[in-house]
Amino acid sequence: MEIKLKNVGYTYHLNSPMAFTALKNITLTFPAHQLTAIIGKTGSGKSTLIKLLNGLEIPTSGEVVIGNQVIDKYTKSKQLNLVRKNVGMVFQFSENQLFSETVLKDVMFGPLNFGKSEQEAVELAKFWLAKVGIDKDLFEQAPFELSGGQMRRVALAGVLACEPKVLVLDEPGVGLDYVSNQNLMSLLKKLQSQFGLTIIMVTHSMENVAEFADHVVVMKNGAIVRQTKPIELFSTDDSKVELPEAAQFYLKLMKNHQIENELPINKTELINRLLKQFKPNGGTHE
């Protein structure tokens, strides 16, 4: 499912001394079945932008088109539940939203709210818990007894069990160790191809962008400054974004060695490039 923003603006506390314009005249398309990453400094409007994507906030000007539903400032709150069914949202530190007595019940919460029967909800919960890699033995445990990474995956299953067509995530990997983050990101990538999910993800990790994103949107002061593919974002010099570690490493290497000057942006590319360049017998150097 595609999401389009047309001239969207958003101002917090309109008509008050705290009025603050977070988004200015944004026109943007999130293509269907792709993983789009949104990057930008703190306060650039990323979090506000994603709240518009499932009707948690209503744009103060312009319109958001989700599939064939239009949300603008005249939209009634009644119509938003359908939007929320189609667009699942996983918040920062999503493990904090768990509240039920058992893991299974917590995942069933969403489907039940969206009108599934008890039986259907149990099946959906079991299916998605298995997909995110939660063991059957844990289903009847209290969610608070799990580890941080497990809790986050349960929270993810809780959103996926509502069967959204679009999944929006706010910094899914924040606070996780490297391996958990890699696992989570590969899981998202797998879900994207397996179920045709459209994924939109806010992130601060350039490594995640370089390795997993199909598209990248760069935000600054409530506006979109660039909208491109990760490889183009990181390989052009004028981009003022921080480079992924792999690219930074390669740049340092380029200073002292005569090697190809096209930047590898992620770890796999870097390794392949280095293997090619520094062959033990007869490489370009040494």
Next chain:
Amino acid sequence: MNNFIFGQYIPGKSLIYRLNPRLKLIASVLLIIASFINHNLLGFIILLGICGVIIQVSQVGWIFFIKGTQFFIYMIFLTSILQILFSNGGTIYWHYGIFTISSFGLQIASLAFLRFLVAIVILTVYLMTTNPAEIAQTIQGICYPLKFVGVNLDDIGLVTAIALRFMPTLTEEVNNLRNAQKSRGVNFEKCSIIKRIKSNIAILVPLFMSVFRRAEQLAATMILRGYTDGKHRTHIRQSNWSKFDSLILIVVLLIFGLILSLNINF
């Protein structure tokens, strides 16, 4: 709930912000007492006029103020309606089953409505324009007599300061949790009361978890930075009383006297 501003400090620079916090509390209490002893229409016109002036001078913006307090105003309005329907006495205008509309009920209800309206406006302005640290200091000052019965004033001050400090943080936390559960299909607005209570459990349980976690972390960091209880503490912000503060106090006392005299039957 997004526009729920009661008790939230909004940084600003208008005249009211610069008043002495103790004066502000005394003035607020005096005006609220005045509105509660008042039975007189003219008295309410004066008090509401003062409320208007205060909102205007505070420069928080009328639309914002009304949006923020409308929940409370709606609540008192509802209570007044109940009072009208269930009070009996005086001239009876309408009667059906247990419901009666009488002159007595109308009188009581309108009095209650106006009194609470004045109180809420004044309290909201006080909380909006007074820094939480100053409120804590003021409360500590008021509790001063308790010192002689062995209460530790510094502890009271600290507890109040922490409680006020965490109000906006917890409000934000509630909003985040609401958004998370809304995304899982909870409809907080349009459903029966029982369902609404049930959906609020989905917020309250994680909220309590996080409050306990925060409290533990805060205690740990305080200990790490050398906090020991039972020691006397000084304040970083010393409030001073200016001539203008005295002037305002005199004006408020005059208003109080005026309202009082309006309600004394000679």
